[in-house]
Amino acid sequence: DIQMTQSPSSVSASVGDRVTITCRASQGISSSLTWYQHKPGKAPKLLIYAASSLQSGVPSRFSGSGSGTDFTLTISSLQPEDFATYYCQQANSFPLTFGGGTKVEIK
Amino acid sequence: EVQLVESGGGLVQPGGSLRLSCGASGFTSSRYWMTWVRQAPGKGLEWVANIKQDGSEKYYVDSVKGRFTISSDNARSSLYLQMNSLRVEDAAVYYCAWYSSSCGCLDPWGQGTLVTVSS
Numbered sequence: 029d030i031q032m033t034q035s036p037s038s039v040s041a042s043v044g045d046r047v048t049i050t051c052r053a054s055q056g057i058s059s060s061l062t063w064y065q066h067k068p069g070k071a072p073k074l075l076i077y078a079a080s081s082l083q084s085g086v087p088s089r090f091s092g093s094g095s096g097t098d099f100t101l102t103i104s105s106l107q108p109e110d111f112a113t114y115y116c117q118q119a120n121s122f123p124l125t126f127g128g129g130t131k132v133e134i135k
Numbered sequence: 136e137v138q139l140v141e142s143g144g145g146l147v148q149p150g151g152s153l154r155l156s157c158g159a160s161g162f163t164s165s166r167y168w169m170t171w172v173r174q175a176p177g178k179g180l181e182w183v184a185n186i187k188q189d190g191s192e193k194y195y196v197d198s199v200k201g202r203f204t205i206s207s208d209n210a211r212s213s214l215y216l217q218m219n220s221l222r223v224e225d226a227a228v229y230y231c232a233w234y235s236s237s238c239g240c241l242d243p244w245g246q247g248t249l250v251t252v253s254s
Contacts, residue, residue: 062240065182069228072172072180074242083242105242111242115180118238122194124170 030118034127040135047055047103049130051116056096063092063101066129067112073130077119088091094106137161137243139231142224144248151221151252157214157231157245168234169207169214170241173227173250181227184216198224218250226252 031054039128040045049127050065051061059079073116074083076125079099087105143155157169171183183243184205185194193205204217228249232241 052215059241062238064241066180068244069247071244072241073244077238077240081238085191114180117180117182117239117241122183122185123196124239126180126182129179 029123030057030120030125032116032118032127034114034116034126034130036130036133037128038133040133041106042135043106043107043108047106047110047132049101049114049116051094051101051127053097053099053118053120057076057118059095059117061092061094061099062117062119063090064115064117065110066090066115072115075114079104102109103132137233139233139245141244141245141248142196143228144229144242144250146251146253147221148254149221149223149252152217152219155203155216155218155229155231155250157216159212159214159233168232168236169205170195170232171205171214171216172230172232172241172244173225174230174247175224183229186214202222208249221250221252223252226250 033052061079063076064072080092091102093100113129113131115129138160141157145208147153170185186205186240202220230247232244
């Protein structure tokens with residue numbers, strides 16, 4: 029199985045800050061990487077697929093990059109509605125596996 | 136807009152069974168697989184199972200193989216998860232989601248249904 033390691037596990041940031049979350053796969057997965065945003069009590073939301081493709085309706089302050097084993101999710105200017113937990117997920121093969129999550133908290 | 140709604144969660148004793156359902160409304164498509172993902176209390180997301188549109192392929196996480204069965208009824212736009220021999224560690228919020236094989240991504244997701252396993 030492909031293991032996904034996210035870092036940091038949590039980050040404290042202020043509105044307007046640039047936030048970067050990294051995700052590392054235990055083996056190469058090309059660009060088969062997806063990012064989700066999850067708020068408590070809500071359905072997870074697809075942000076980025078194929079490592080860098082922005083899902084329709086997602087603000088352009090979210091961007092993704094990387095290929096192979098190392099990937100990054102960047103929020104260019106953090107907004108109040110962005111405080112949530114973010115997960116990466118490899119889409120290369122079953123079993124699908126998620127990173128442990130990164131909680132973005134208010135500083 | 137597609138909406139997925141899960142139901143069937145509840146309290147069950149260890150060793151018991153539960154059947155979760157997921158209904159789709161707004162739009163249905165035969166292009167999508169269906170997926171169950173769970174989140175245990177205080178933990179992250181864990182993929183549980185996938186089923187192809189026609190039911191010809193099913194995949195499970197190792198920890199539920201032989202105990203859980205994923206199925207679908209395309210005529211009713213419904214997805215199911217039969218959970219047998221439940222364990223304390225199966226307690227979680229269970230989400231259903233559409234899986235696009237073109238990107239390997241899950242969208243949309245339902246709001247989830249809570250399964251509690253306790254004596």
